[in-house]
Amino acid sequence: VSSHQPINCIEKACMLRPLEAPFRYLFGPGPSNVPPRVLAAGGRPIIGHMHSEMFGIMNDIKKGIQYAFQTSNNMTLAMSGSGHTAMECALFNIVEPGESVLVAINGIWGERVAEISERMGAKVHTLVKTPGGHFTNAEIEQALAKHKPVLFFLTHGESSAGLVHPVDGVGDICHKYNCLLLVDSVASLGAAPLLMDQQNIDILYTGSQKALNAPPGTAPISFSERACHKMFNRKAKPVSYLLDMTHLSNYWGNDGKPERTYHHTGPVSGFFALRESLAILAETGLENSWKHHTEVAEYFWKGLEDLGLKLFIKDKDLRLPSVTTIAIPEGYNWKELLAYIMKHHRIEFTGGLGPSVGMLLRIGLMGYNCNKANAAMALAALEDALKQCRMSKA
Numbered sequence: 055v056s057s058h059q060p061i062n063c064i065e066k067a068c069m070l071r072p073l074e075a076p077f078r079y080l081f082g083p084g085p086s087n088v089p090p091r092v093l094a095a096g097g098r099p100i101i102g103h104m105h106s107e108m109f110g111i112m113n114d115i116k117k118g119i120q121y122a123f124q125t126s127n128n129m130t131l132a133m134s135g136s137g138h139t140a141m142e143c144a145l146f147n148i149v150e151p152g153e154s155v156l157v158a159i160n161g162i163w164g165e166r167v168a169e170i171s172e173r174m175g176a177k178v179h180t181l182v183k184t185p186g187g188h189f190t191n192a193e194i195e196q197a198l199a200k201h202k203p204v205l206f207f208l209t210h211g212e213s214s215a216g217l218v219h220p221v222d223g224v225g226d227i228c229h230k231y232n233c234l235l236l237v238d239s240v241a242s243l244g245a246a247p248l249l250m251d252q253q254n255i256d257i258l259y260t261g262s263q264k265a266l267n268a269p270p271g272t273a274p275i276s277f278s279e280r281a282c283h284k285m286f287n288r289k290a291k292p293v294s295y296l297l298d299m300t301h302l303s304n305y306w307g308n309d310g311k312p313e314r315t316y317h318h319t320g321p322v323s324g325f326f327a328l329r330e331s332l333a334i335l336a337e338t339g340l341e342n343s344w345k346h347h348t349e350v351a352e353y354f355w356k357g358l359e360d361l362g363l364k365l366f367i368k369d370k371d372l373r374l375p376s377v378t379t380i381a382i383p384e385g386y387n388w389k390e391l392l393a394y395i396m397k398h399h400r401i402e403f404t405g406g407l408g409p410s411v412g413m414l415l416r417i418g419l420m421g422y423n424c425n426k427a428n429a430a431m432a433l434a435a436l437e438d439a440l441k442q443c444r445m446s447k448a
């Protein structure tokens with residue numbers, strides 16, 4: 055008999071209760087609800103992460119990402135991790151300590167990229183606007199000429215402000231100054247037009263849990279030839295072993311070597327689900343998906359204005375179709391509004407994030423959740439909350 059006995063005072067009672075994961079309408083900025091077809095794909099029996107069938111699935115995922123990103127880049131893959139993993143992968147592999155980066159900050163995502171860049175020892179220069187602001191190509195060019203960075207970061211769908219940033223021409227300006235363009239499309243992919251190759255984007259990443267409607271935990275990313283040239287000709291290895299593209303490109307069969315060798319165990323179920331969500335996007339067609347998000351968003355925006363609410367982004371063309379932002383209506387406590395809607399309607403909306411906290415409410419209708427019935431449900435919940443939650447003047 056072993057003398058090793060479990061310590062009885064370590065609490066385990068909660069583990070003897072069944073898992074509780076209630077149904078909620080996830081109409082915040084993500085994760086969004088996952089369609090049964092994608093859930094079912096994620097629930098398939100596990101196969102080995104190095105089995106030939108798994109490599110086939112990863113090859114399909116690569117094609118699905120190439121379609122979704124509109125790129126023919128060979129160096130296309132999915133990260134084992136959330137959107138932040140892709141963000142760190144891009145920065146850790148492209149930038150060497152001491153090199154300059156230029157970061158456009160008009161919400162939380164630029165702030166995050168600036169912080170990650172600083173932590174890894176880059177010289178960080180910023181272009182800053184208040185949440186919801188955007189940068190002209192002339193402003194970007196001026197900053198590139200001044201700071202001569204190796205990388206410029208821009209958020210396409212600024213989910214903390216509800217802004218879709220123009221990208222046309224930015225890649226060309228970056229290349230004129232020998233700088234690579236890194237774009238975050240976590241909140242916009244599939245909802246707003248973005249064409250990696252045509253818009254000369256060097257590194258593009260997204261997340262699985264927004265308009266793609268897969269569970270959180272995987273993140274597509276792609277690198278142009280230019281980006282590959284920079285990251286595979288570094289002086290020193292990147293600080294992260296897990297995110298080192300030399301290894302990841304082999305794991306994804308992108309490095310031309312005959313053998314794929316073990317690097318880490320990829321999230322097998324997450325890749326099954328991601329493959330299915332990319333398949334749905336391919337079946338729907340990108341143009342249809344963009345058009346559908348715009349139509350539903352316009353219906354929703356009109357309904358919000360009819361309720362007397364003010365949209366945070368005034369210019370319609372700069373509004374992110376997947377995540378709508380509303381100025382907090384006067385006479386209301388935003389936390390009370392959100393709590394009321396969650397309690398009485400089982401709907402998640404959220405407040406601001408980072409610099410936009412206390413400025414706005416965020417409502418996401420993405421992919422599977424993006425339809426007029428859901429928009430009408432969201433409007434009815436808001437109308438009810440506006441009736442019930444007005445603060446007394448006393």
Ligand code: PMP
Pocket residue numbers: 083084136137138139163209211212213214238239240241261270
């Ligand atoms: N970028 C944007 C634009 C986002 O909306 C998010 C997620 N809210 C992220 C990056 C980070 O993604 P994740 O939470 O999956 O790490």
